[in-house]
Amino acid sequence: MTDVSEESIRSEVKAWLEENWNADLGLVEWRSLLAESGWGTPSWPKQWYGRGLSAKLSSAVLDEIRQFGAIGAADSGVRMLASATLMEHATDYQKDKLLHRIITGEDSWCQLFSEPGSGSDLAGLTTRADLDGDNWIINGQKVWTTSAHHANYGLLLARTDWDVPKHQGISYFVLDVTQPGVEVRPLRQMNGHASFNEVFMTDAVVPANMLVGKLNGGWQVGMTTLSHERRLADGLRPIGGSGAKKAKGKIFSELAAEVKVAQEPYRWYPQRAGRPDLTVSRARDTGALEDPVIRQEVAKALTIHQASQWTARRARQAQRLGRPPGPEGSLGKLAASNVARAAALAHTLTSGADSMLKGEDGPKDGIIAEILLSVPAVSIAGGTDEIQRNIISERVLGLPKEPRTDADGPFKDVPRNIVK
């Protein structure tokens, strides 16, 4: 594909759009056209709704679609992790059954990894899958499952062998979440939102042909999913498809409805990051910036916020130039926790007594209260600060690994706490 220039790809997709784009089509109808043409997911292989383009050319295509004001393939939520994982590990049968409906947005996905008993220690999971004829029977509980209440499918990790070391007895499945054996219960958070769920599986069924990758090879498949999750970082947040929100046509109202559902669990996510973007303006608008103490704290929050953004940019640029990854690329998550805390402190000082108030009584229509009650999540979600520090010190700095007592013997002998 190196012989294709960006320019020619851009004009090719543009010509195709001019021919095919129609805002009065249904969303699924339009995205089916995208799937058939390969323009919706241009980096995917040709036999699977793509064009086998490089990352660079592929983003040029998506950019062209955006600029044209057309709508792209469905890309919100966990479906991107699903498609990336399936592309790498799934059978043709699975790809055939699942990929098309990912592109069209007909299926929504959730990630069934974390359990009450295994968070940081994901490989300690105890949801079990037992083979019964042509079916796997699933029993167990998952937790923190974002959007499970409107997903059709789940990416499921379950234990299939209890007599081998913990990482070697896990398998990866695609679970139909809409079946009777799966119960989804919303989990309310301290900030009042309920963006994730507990998922209870009681004799839920996965057909044997929905095992992804090798039996007991699920850990590696799961790592693929997680590496894409890290790569997309904030990509799990739905983008909302093109700058064409204002545009009219049946297709845009369908898109708006889709985005609304997909975005709902993530409404408070900007607040959990501490809203460092608001610290200076809030302090200035309220006059708090004149207070020498507050001024200092706002400046500190500003510094770490800017520095972490610039560091991420430095890492991206180096990657683009093909340099080997440096330590700066591994610090984003830990830095984000520090940014959020510094920003929350600045907001508290700026708001003073008003920090006690929420909703319409609270500063900035409750946004400040939501920040103060959401920042504790940053240092937990997606891997805790403590785990990040372990990763940084062992993998980046090369310090000796913590001795492990749980990774070598049969999983059934590893101590674990009782799940109530």
Added chain:
Amino acid sequence: MRHCFTDEHEQFREFVRKFMSTNSDAIAVRRVMETEAGYDADVWGNLSESLGLPGVHIPEKFGGQGFGPVELCIALEEMGRSLLCAPFFGSSVMATTAILNAGSISDKEKLLPDLAAGKLVASLAIAEESGQWEASDIEMTAIEAGGTYRLSGEKKFVLDGHSSDLIVVVARVPGSSGEDGISFFTVKGDAAGLGRRLLNTIDETRKLAVLQFDSVEATPLGEVGAGSKALEKTLVLSYVALANEMMGGAQKLLESAIEYAQMRVQFGRAIGSFQSMKHKFADLLMDVELAKTTAYYAAEAAEDEADDLVAVASMAKAYASDTYYKVAAACIQVHGGIGFTWENDTHLYFKRAKSSEVFLGTPALHRDRLITNWNA
């Protein structure tokens, strides 16, 4: 107390703790915090009748138990530990102390016995829109005409102000500024021209109200225009009291985090066995013990009316604020995802910590007061 509690103090603490564990467990707190009143009248009655807590620091001649700030602070520490939802801080600490400091003998004779018995619930209205509690921040004026005083304007962040029978209001003489002209008044909760609204607070266990005064008739409490000393004294004791209350919560959270760390297993071992976790707990313990000592020291200074009271009251308030918040954030972190859920009790304390941090002034303000008033 003399640097360490006496056996009698410890017995008293034991007594209060027992009451709290039967009357204010997490289930009760969650039930009561969702009510508009914000407290359970039966529990309040019980706490008044069987323990006499509302009168703990009211002199016996006014119907109280005649103890002082040390006993008051022991009770508060236990209340903070169990997140008691009651008008204790607003009525028994703030309003009662204001009456003790500002009222005439006859005011005291009239009001204190009912307050001590828990039959009268009062609140103290100081702060206004700006959210500051000191004399110089007060703008509301009391207009006198024909021997009658009338108040107009707004009071905000009034603890339990939406439900109290009586409101003690701090206002000033027209044309005065700073510490001059500060005056105390009482206003009935159902007075004509008074509008009360419950504010939406992050800490649901502590109700704050905004009060609108539209030419509300008010009765002077003590001498009009001579209240600045009484206000300062009332606030200082309130800082000490709040510091002690916060430390009860901080201590409880630390215990709960340690307990969880011993029970929760990841990677085949209790998370409390990870060295980073142990270091975190050791540091938290240091902060909690030091901040507790400071709060106790301040209670003793209040009891003795010591020279350094003003400075150490603010020291205690600032230190307790920082420590409580730090412990609360750490306790969520130690619990992982569970700590961020509504179902887990940690957030109730986290919210109390957050609001106590800024109630009656931010830690920064109190550190400033500390240095200004430190004489050594």
